[in-house]
Each structure stands twice: as structure tokens, then as C-alpha cells.
Amino acid sequence: MLEPITSLAFSMQSAKGVYALLLGSGISRAAKIPTGWEITLELVRKIAAAQGHAEPLPGDAADAWYRATFNAAPDYAQLLDSLAKTPSERQQVLKAYIEPDSDARARGEKRPTAAHRAIGRLVASGYVRVIITTNFDQLLEEALREEGISPTVITSAHIAAGAVPLVHSGCTVIKVHGDYLDTRIRNTPAELGAYEADIDKLLDRVFDEFGLIVCGWSAEWDEALRQAIERAPSRRYSTYWATRGAPGAAAASLIAHRAAVGLPVNGADEFFGELAQKVAALETFNAPHPLSAELAVQSLKEFLADPKDRIRLDDLIGRELDRLLEAIDAPQFATDSFAESTVDDRVRRYEAACSTLIAMAFTAGRWSTGDQANAWVDMIKTLGGRAKDRGGHTLLIDLMLLPASLVLHAYGLGAVAGGHNQALGRLVTVVIDFGGTTGKLAAGDRLNAGTLIRDGGQDWAKKIKGYDTRVHAMSDWLYDVLKPIAKRTLRDERASDRVFLTLELVLAMGFAERLSPVRQDTGWPFWAPTGRYAHDAALRSEILNGWREEAKRTALTSLSMMAGLTNPPRLDEVEALAARAWYG
Secondary structure, eight states: OOOHHHHHHHHHHHSTTOEEEEEOTHHHHTTTOOOHHHHHHHHHHHHHHHTTOOSOOOHHHHHHHHHHHHSSOOOHHHHHHHHOOSHHHHHHHHHHHHSOOHHHHHHTTTSOOHHHHHHHHHHHTTSEEEEEEOOOSSHHHHHHHHTTOOOEEEOSHHHHHTSOOGGGOSOEEEETTOOTTSTTOOOSHHHHSOOOHHHHHHHHHHHHHSEEEEESOOOSSOHHHHHHHHTOOOOSSOEEEEESSSOOHHHHHHHHHTTOEEEEOSOHHHHHHHHHHHHHHHHHSOOOOHHHHHHHHHHHHHHHHOGGGHHHHHHHHHHHHHHHHHHHTSGGGOSSOOOHHHHHHHHHHHHHHTHHHHHHHHHHHHHOOGGGGHHHHHHHHHHHGGGTTOOSOHHHHHHTTHHHHHHHHHHHHHHHHHTOHHHHHHHHHOEEEOOTTTOEEEHHHHSOTTTTTEETTEEGGGGSTTOTTOTTHHHHHHHHHHHHHHHTTOOSHHHHHHHHHHHHHHHHHHHHHHTHHHHHHTTOOOOOOOOGGGTOHHHHHHHHHHHHHHHHHOSSOHHHHHHTOSSOOOHHHHHHHHHHGGGO
16 A cells, blocks of 8 residues: 555656645744734733733733733734834834844744745646645745745735736745735634635635645634635545644544545655655656555565575565666766756656665565575675776766665665664675775775765765755765655654664764774874764764673674674764764
8 A cells, every 4th residue: 555645746746736735834833933823912912011011921811811901802913003003113023023033044943944945846846836825924935936936926815816827827825814024914713714705716716626735734723714625616636634643623524525635744844855855756767656666575575484485585686676777777877967956866866766675675674584685785786886997977976876875774774673783794894896996895884875975075965955954964865765664664753763873873883993993094083974873962872872781791792793893893982973073
């Protein structure tokens, strides 16, 4: 059975522009943007303070105080007009809530989130053309402008009446609650109970003619928007509804009405990031249908379970390797033409081409025993040796090692999860002739995410879209690619983090023994590849302390077996390096 997000990605990729987005305040919450009601209550607190109220009023108390004092419900427009008389003054009041000051900008707050930027990529690629949002900030428009898109923005009925028809607009953003720079913003129950006729007419078209992807919207307060969805006459395209936890009563009713597909998510950033990634992978390369990966993994499990199926197991792995080699020898992977945009394109193509094999690799690492690991060691040698004696641009030749790195990390994650320490040790220590200036190195040292495509001090992984601001861009990208595969077995997210960080530390320890002494002999300081483990001090210390305790009990520790160590691991040096590597 396909995951709903994978099914959605295939639907979007095969029918560009068919799906509209409906986005609620959950999209902007990660950016620390308050809702309209939260701003209203904050304005009430300011009025209460101006009238001598000694203590700041919490939310419910602020509402009650205003009603008791003025015999009316708090109204955003009236409150703003009472505090700031001119448009310029009102704009200055709102800037504090919506626009980042220098401190907020330094913290990355009130800026487009990963979700906004992923949506921008989907729009730029033509997969989304219509967005309905209850948010009144301009983070979405900012993310679209970063992609070179100037959307048609509809914030009121008179703009809707004169707007370019949806079919002729590259991207239309319908802000049903208005824009924060306009005091007509909607936030009270009365204001949310009905829309003007031209807005209703526009929404009726969208909900009738488009599929729908809902995220960050609870449906609890927006009566007029609920009514617009309920009166849609047809459901010619599917509705997908992303929620954190169980949907509330209002959302559940609309989900049932639209026969929507539920999408449990951890947050908007992860959901839209994964969706954009999957759609991009399908677009840039003719990826195998995910069902073929599921079937391959199921066959692999069956062959692993019975020693009599060893030949069939080798044949299965060999066929998938042959398919991968055929795919990545295609003209799209030529090494002679380079531009910075080539990095993102090439990475996405490799990811798509490897999708079946990395799913198999994780399963193999998780369940393989004895000499069942031989086929994967041979595969890493085959993939790792492809760049030897190749001509062309140096970075593109380095990128030819990405499939080998993906397979090694996928198998390694499975091996860590399954406790197959010696199998992992064999894989990371197998020596490969990588050619060029690299020569012969252990696979785990050359294929490490922290060493793969760094050149001249530049981290080229930052050219992958969405990872330009990451301290350890390739590590984060690998984690995002492999996490959905690992989560099928490791249901707990923290367990996935622990397995990933364990593998990174294993590879760092192996590098520290085999290559750091060589570097120091030539006058270079101690160094080993860092990654996500540098960001999570608590989990990193927990893993390292576990290895320290194990070393007190036995000479041949699990770490030594996994990393192929012949000397005591350089735990303290790597930990100190990780603490420094937080900033790059």
C-alpha cells in the first residue's frame, strides 16, 4: 500500500496545476507570526495598560475585560484605529507583530519557513497555481518572490472582481482574511461568518475545479470558508488533509464531506519539504513507481529469511544494481557541463534513481546475517569505483559517488538498527580505488556525507535547494532522504535520530583513526567529518557515554566492530570537534 504522501506526489507530478493549497495559521506559526486574534488580544492589553490596569491580562481575561469595559467584543479594526489614527501609524503598530526586527531576523523568526520555501518551489515548477490562505502575513509572497514569481494576490472582494482569471494567472494567492497592512483584516466570529459575493464566487470555482491540499487549518473558526467547501458541487479531484494528531470536529466533518485522504504529519515544514522533494525527484528523473520498491523490499525479506534462497537473493540485488547503473550512465549524468544549478538537479536525479535500492539496502542492513552482506560490499565497491579515471568537471565526478554514499548510509542505518556490527564494519572498511588524487581509501571515509562534495573549502551541498542555510547541508539532506525509509521500521522519531547519529559517529571515529593521524603528520590539525551529531549535544553525549561504559567491560566494543577500529576510539577528540562544529 502506497503512503498517502507518495500517492499525492504522483498525482501532482502527473497533473501539473490541478491541486490548490488551503493554508492556515499552522504554516506561519513556526515563523513566530501571531494570529489575527492574538494581535487583537495584545492590542486589548495595551488599552488596558493605558487605562491603568496594573498587570498584563492573559488571553481569556483580556477578552472578558474588554467586553465588560466597552460592552462589545474586541474588534481588530476598531482597536487599531483607536491606537493609531493614520495609515502610517497603523502600519508601524503592525510591523512589530509581523515584520522581523534585527533580533528576530538573527534568530530566523518572522521569515519564510521551510514550508513556505517548499511551496515556492512547487509553484515555480508549475505544480501549484492557486493558494487559499487564512494568514495575513506576507511570508508566502516573500517565498514566491525568492523563486522569481510575482503572484496575483487577492485580499478583498473588489480585487477579486477585477482579478485575472485563474486559468490565465501563473499563481493566484487568495487571502480570505485580508492582509495585515489593511485594517479590514478578518478575525472576529462575525467577520468570519460570511464573505462578500465576489469572494464566495471565486472560492466556489476553486473548490469545484481543483483538487485540494489542506495544511495548518483547523476549520474551527472560519464559518464562511467551511460553507464554501461544503457547497462545492463535485469532487472531480482528490482532497488531502494534513493534520498533527487527530483532526477536530469541524475538520473531521469536512474530511468526511470531501472524502479526503488523511495525512498525519509532524509539521508543515516536514510535510511540504518531503512533498516537494518527492515531486522534484519524479520530475527530474523517470523514477520507478514506489510500488516496485515495496515489492523489491518484500522479495528481499523473503529471500533473507531462507538460506536456500541465496541465489535468488543475489540475483535480485544484482538486477537492481544493473538497473541503477543503466540509469546513472544516461546522458543526464554527463560530467562535462557544469553550472551551480547542476548540483541540485544532479542530486535529485541520483536520489530518484537510487530510490528502490536504498529501500532494499536499509532492509538488508537490518536483517542480513553472515555472508548475506557480501553482495552489498561488492555493490559499494562497484559504485565507488565508477568515478575512477573519469574526465570532466571535478565536482560532477565527485557527485558520481552519491549513489554509493546513499547505499552505504542506508545499509548502515539498517545495520545499526539491527545490531549487525560486524557487517557494518566490513562495509565501511572495504578499500576502494577512487582514482584521481583520492586514490585508495576505506569506503566509509570517502563516502561520508561530510567529505563527499566539499572542494576548496566550499560545501557544494549548500547548492541543494532548501539546504543553502544548513550548517551541515549534506548530512541534513541524507537524513531527510533516508528518514522515511527508516521510519517504516523505527516508528519512534527519536529512535530514528539515535540510529542516524550513531552511524555518523561511527563513520567519524573510523575517519579519525585512519586519516586524522596522516593529516596531523603533515601539519594539519585534528579533523573528522561532522554532521547532525554536532547539533544534538544531549543525544551525542548519551551515545558516546554508552560506548565509554562498554569499553570498561570489554576490549572489543560494538563501536570498534562497526567502525573497523584497531586502536582505541578518539571519543574525546571527536566530541570536542562536534562542539566546535555547531557553527560550521
